[in-house]
Amino acid sequence: MPFLMAFSHYKYLTTKDEVYKGLTKAWSKGVAILFATGAVSGTMLSFELGLLWPKFMEHAGPIFGMPFSLEGTAFFIEAIAIGFFLYGWEKFNKWFHWFCGVVVGVSGLASGILVVAANAWMNSPAGFDYINGQYVNIDPIKAMFNEAWFPQAFHMSVAAFAATGFAVAGIHAYIILKKRNVIFHTKAFKIAAGFAIFGALLAPISGDVAAKSVAKRQPIKLAAMEAHFETERGASFVIGGVPDESTEKINYAIKVPKLLSFLANGDFNSEVKGLKDFPRDEWPPVAVVHYAFQIMIFFGSVMMAIAGLYLIASIWKKKWLTQSWFLKIFVAAIPFGYIALEAGWTVTEVGRQPWIIYGIMRTVDAVTPMPGIQYSFYFFTLVFLSLSLVIVFLLLRQIKMVPKLYDPTDPHYNPKSKTK
Amino acid sequence: MIYVVIAFLWVSICLYLITGGADFGAGIIELFSRNSYREKTRSLMLKSIAPIWEANHMWLIIAIVILFVGFPTIYTTVSTYLHIPLVLMLVGIIARGTAFTFRNYDAVHDSWQKLYTQIFYYSSLLTPFFLGMIAAATISGSIDTEAKDFLGLYIFSWLNWFGVCVGFFTVALCGYLASLFSLHQARFSDSLPIIIRKTRQTAVYVVLSGILVFASAYYSDIPLLKWIFSKALGIIAITLATVSLLFTNDAIKKKKFLLVRILGGFQIIMILVAATYQHNPDIILFANGTSLSLFDESAAPKTIAALGWALLLGSIFILPFLFYLLFSFDEKENKN
Numbered sequence: 001m002p003f004l005m006a007f008s009h010y011k012y013l014t015t016k017d018e019v020y021k022g023l024t025k026a027w028s029k030g031v032a033i034l035f036a037t038g039a040v041s042g043t044m045l046s047f048e049l050g051l052l053w054p055k056f057m058e059h060a061g062p063i064f065g066m067p068f069s070l071e072g073t074a075f076f077i078e079a080i081a082i083g084f085f086l087y088g089w090e091k092f093n094k095w096f097h098w099f100c101g102v103v104v105g106v107s108g109l110a111s112g113i114l115v116v117a118a119n120a121w122m123n124s125p126a127g128f129d130y131i132n133g134q135y136v137n138i139d140p141i142k143a144m145f146n147e148a149w150f151p152q153a154f155h156m157s158v159a160a161f162a163a164t165g166f167a168v169a170g171i172h173a174y175i176i177l178k179k180r181n182v183i184f185h186t187k188a189f190k191i192a193a194g195f196a197i198f199g200a201l202l203a204p205i206s207g208d209v210a211a212k213s214v215a216k217r218q219p220i221k222l223a224a225m226e227a228h229f230e231t232e233r234g235a236s237f238v239i240g241g242v243p244d245e246s247t248e249k250i251n252y253a254i255k256v257p258k259l260l261s262f263l264a265n266g267d268f269n270s271e272v273k274g275l276k277d278f279p280r281d282e283w284p285p286v287a288v289v290h291y292a293f294q295i296m297i298f299f300g301s302v303m304m305a306i307a308g309l310y311l312i313a314s315i316w317k318k319k320w321l322t323q324s325w326f327l328k329i330f331v332a333a334i335p336f337g338y339i340a341l342e343a344g345w346t347v348t349e350v351g352r353q354p355w356i357i358y359g360i361m362r363t364v365d366a367v368t369p370m371p372g373i374q375y376s377f378y379f380f381t382l383v384f385l386s387l388s389l390v391i392v393f394l395l396l397r398q399i400k401m402v403p404k405l406y407d408p409t410d411p412h413y414n415p416k417s418k419t420k
Numbered sequence: 421m422i423y424v425v426i427a428f429l430w431v432s433i434c435l436y437l438i439t440g441g442a443d444f445g446a447g448i449i450e451l452f453s454r455n456s457y458r459e460k461t462r463s464l465m466l467k468s469i470a471p472i473w474e475a476n477h478m479w480l481i482i483a484i485v486i487l488f489v490g491f492p493t494i495y496t497t498v499s500t501y502l503h504i505p506l507v508l509m510l511v512g513i514i515a516r517g518t519a520f521t522f523r524n525y526d527a528v529h530d531s532w533q534k535l536y537t538q539i540f541y542y543s544s545l546l547t548p549f550f551l552g553m554i555a556a557a558t559i560s561g562s563i564d565t566e567a568k569d570f571l572g573l574y575i576f577s578w579l580n581w582f583g584v585c586v587g588f589f590t591v592a593l594c595g596y597l598a599s600l601f602s603l604h605q606a607r608f609s610d611s612l613p614i615i616i617r618k619t620r621q622t623a624v625y626v627v628l629s630g631i632l633v634f635a636s637a638y639y640s641d642i643p644l645l646k647w648i649f650s651k652a653l654g655i656i657a658i659t660l661a662t663v664s665l666l667f668t669n670d671a672i673k674k675k676k677f678l679l680v681r682i683l684g685g686f687q688i689i690m691i692l693v694a695a696t697y698q699h700n701p702d703i704i705l706f707a708n709g710t711s712l713s714l715f716d717e718s719a720a721p722k723t724i725a726a727l728g729w730a731l732l733l734g735s736i737f738i739l740p741f742l743f744y745l746l747f748s749f750d751e752k753e754n755k756n
Contacts (some may be wrong), residue, residue: 033521040517043477044510046484050499051506057488058496062719065489066726072485073734076478080741140489140727235659308526370574379507383514385563 001031001164002105007191009098022406023188024096024101026398028086031104033394035082035358042075048380052373056356056366057369063128064121066140071114084337112160113153120148122246123348124217125357151213152348155206158199159344162303163337165196170334171399173327184407193310193330196337200307203300210265215264218358219273221351224284225293225311226260227253228274235260237270239297243290245283250290284353299340306333421721421728424484426714428731429486430696436479438597438688442589443476445598447544448591449618464602477513482731486754489727493717497704499555500565501577505550512547513537545591552590553583558704559695560642565706585636589629593688596622600668600684616672619647623665654694661690 005027012020037274046068052054081103088097121127127143128135170194172185215222222228227243227250228235237260241253258268265272306329314318320326356363367373407413446465453461499506499606519540521532557563557578564577599618606615637644648654664683671679704712718724 016701036517036521038641039477040521042516043481043513043517045487046481047499047506047510050488050495051503054496054500055498058492061488061492061495062490065719066730069483069489069727069730070734071736072478072482073730075481077741079747080738083745084741138723140723197521271550353504358752368500368501368503371570376503376507383511386512387518390521394522 001027001034001168002101002108003161004164004191004195005031006098007195008188009101011191013094013189018408019184019187021182022408023191024370026406027088027188028101029398030395032082032086033391033398035078035104036110037391039075039079041384041387044380044383051376052368052380053356053366054368056361059361060122060357063125063138063140063143064118066144067114067117067121071111071118074107074110074114078111079106081107082277091367109157116153116156117144117146117149118147119348120152121146122356123152123352123358124148125360126361126362130360134225137415147217148213151206151210155203155210155344158202158206159337159341160199161195161201162199163341165192165194165199166303166306166330166333166337167335168192169196170330170332173330175399175402177324177327177331181403181409183409184402187241189327189330196303197307197310199337200300200303204304207300211263212266215272218351220278220282221276221284221289221348223273223275223278224263224351225285225347226416227286227290228260228272229276231271231274233261234258234269235264237263240294241290243286245286260384281415282354285350289347289351292343292350296340296343296347299336299343303333303336303340306330421725422715422718424728424732425486425490425724426716426726427485427601428735429490430692431713432479432482432486434689434692436476436483437593437692438685440476440480441548441594441688442597442601444544444548444591445594445596445622445668446602447541448595449598449622451541452595460609464606464609465598466613477517480612486727490719490724491714491717492719494704494712494714497563497565497712498558501565501574501641502554502557504574505554505557505578508549509547509554510705512543512550516543516547519543544594547709548590548594549587553578554592554707555695556583556586560640561635563704577593580640581636582633582640582642585629585632589633590625592625592629594625596626597684597688601681603680604663607675607677612695619672620669623668627665630650648694650695657690657694657697661687661694664690 005024007026008020011017013026015070020273021380081100084092084100085097085104086203088100091097120291121143124146125143126146127139127141129137172192175185176182176189211222226235226238227241228238229248229250234257236257236377238250239254239256241250243250261270261272262268264270275286308344309326309329313326354362354364356366406412423533440513450465467608474533484495516539517538521713522536523540560580562577562580562581562583564573596619599615599622603619606612634644648658664687668680668683668687671677706712719727
């Protein structure tokens with residue numbers, strides 16, 4: 001989101017078009033709302049780690065805490081940059097002001113990557129030796145640069161661009177369809193769609209990197225993602241289907257021969273391990289992981305197709321860009337990025353079960369000894385739900401005020417009137 | 421390096437208490453303002469905290485991260501036995517943060533505003549109260565890891581008279597800080613006399629609730645008096661805090677409001693020194709007389725070293741900008 005804002009700001013600075021300035025301001029409010037809720041949920045998170053998982057944190061904290069402490073720094077820089085950006089209009093040198101917006105984006109991205117690095121450590125524990133139940137020779141730097149950090153962070157960053165791009169583009173497309181502030185929203189749509197396309201086209205590449213990494217480190221997760229029960233050479237890629245853990249078979253699936261072997265190892269005839277090769281008590285819930293993976297792949301492909309369509313439209317068929325069927329596709333795609341994102345996280349998190357630290361500590365051993373913990377769980381779930389509702393509510397109200405506050409070409413434009 | 425890490429821990433708790441305290445206090449002061457003044461108080465308070473309010477939580481997060489990276493046993497002990505008040509404090513922080521976001525960023529102004537203003541007030545009150553309770557629980561020896569039942573393990577670890585009194589004391593302190601800090605903002609406004617009166621009122625509350633804290637400590641056999649007055653530094657810190665209270669009054673009369681701010685911060689630091697130095701480096705005292713010490717419970721040396729460097733580098737990046745941010749806001753105010 002801050003990158004969208006900075007891009008629009010750049011357009012304003014180079015074209016002097018007031019619409020871009022209004023757009024930048026509108027998006028900066030979006031950034032501020034997301035950031036403020038992010039700050040709240042981040043505070044909550046740092047407590048939750050201990051409130052819910054004290055046994056995990058007792059051992060893991062010193063090992064994988066490094067990215068968290070750096071993330072704190074990045075987050076702080078983001079907070080300061082947002083402060084500068086929001087209150088800095090007409091006060092600073094305009095390019096310095098623009099640079100503050102860029103810093104918001106860069107530090108936000110850095111925070112994301114660092115947090116993902118911490119998560120990656122749980123998938124690919126590194127930077128310590130586990131001897132007789134003791135964690136010794138701790139090296140937090142090695143832990144941070146574990147094997148999984150790059151594939152996961154790359155895939156996540158790209159996916160974040162796609163999800164944000166599609167959501168924002170879709171919202172603006174919807175308002176264009178309603179014929180309100182069309183010039184304003186068309187400009188917004190084009191910028192957001194650009195980011196969406198960039199993300200959607202890079203996602204499969206980064207996904208491939210991630211898949212190969214999973215195949216190497218967590219073959220059981222890969223097997224669950226594909227509901228792949230038998231170890232075989234030239235394994236086929238399974239699309240859809242209903243996995244049945246009791247009979248250890250997958251039914252009604254479409255199988256593309258040898259593709260899985262290629263995707264996992266870069267060789268059509270290589271061996272892919274099946275679930276049966278692993279002890280039963282180390283299996284993740286196969287169905288959940290498999291369905292989540294299918295959902296991610298499906299929405300990822302749809303977004304890729306939309307991206308292709310947009311590219312065709314912007315090169316050869318310019319008139320499509322303003323036609324309603326084209327915009328309607330984008331409206332429909334508003335949630336796609338987020339669905340794929342959540343499904344992807346389900347794959348990586350549920351796929352790691354029953355471990356909280358892969359191969360080292362089981363999730364059941366990590367939870368707090370306090371009885372009645374389910375109430376805390378209900379409570380936190382409720383909080384996150386209401387936070388999401390709050391975001392949606394606030395963003396909707398910002399959008400409602402576009403004519404008055406942000407679009408200088410609108411007859412109702414009067415930003416001063418908001419201070420009552 | 422361990423000293424660097426502990427110093428950062430202490431400084432971030434201290435800064436959270438000062439900036440966050442003023443922030444919470446703003447809500448508390450508004451809550452206890454008469455309706456006719458509310459709007460004015462609100463805009464003044466908002467102006468003095470708006471630029472830094474998002475940064476306030478960062479100090480808390482930094483303190484927590486230092487705890488779980490550097491002192492995992494301490495972090496997990498606190499979060500296990502004080503689970504309930506921590507969750508309650510979180511409710512406060514979340515509700516407050518959300519309500520504040522609404523007040524600031526909601527583009528439409530209508531009756532919704534009233535609802536979240538109420539949420540803002542009460543969460544401003546509850547958060548520091550539980551914060552005080554948690555702080556009290558860590559040092560009062562009320563955490564009993566050997567208790568046999570739920571009540572003993574997870575409820576009476578924090579729910580006791582001493583905790584309640586420290587809670588009130590923290591609330592009073594926040595209100596005092598907020599009015600003290602907004603004096604500078606109000607210096608050209610016609611509501612200056614109101615804010616001055618509020619500062620004096622809250623100062624009285626701070627002293628009264630402070631006395632309550634000592635009384636309840638005596639009543640619950642917590643050797644608070646002994647800790648503070650047995651060592652020279654404790655006596656000096658408390659004396660300096662009291663003396664600077666008198667100076668503050670004087671500075672208010674002379675309308676030197678920046679000096680007032682500095683004195684206010686100084687008082688908090690002194691109170692924190694008095695409260696933490698005496699049982700240093702033991703940070704958590706248990707019911708059975710044992711304790712967790714910052715030195716004994718620290719993580720592996722490599723982790724501490726990495727954490728220390730991360731903090732040092734981070735502060736090089738952050739602090740100049742933070743000061744510049746505060747400075748440029750003050751400039752803007754002066755121009756207006």
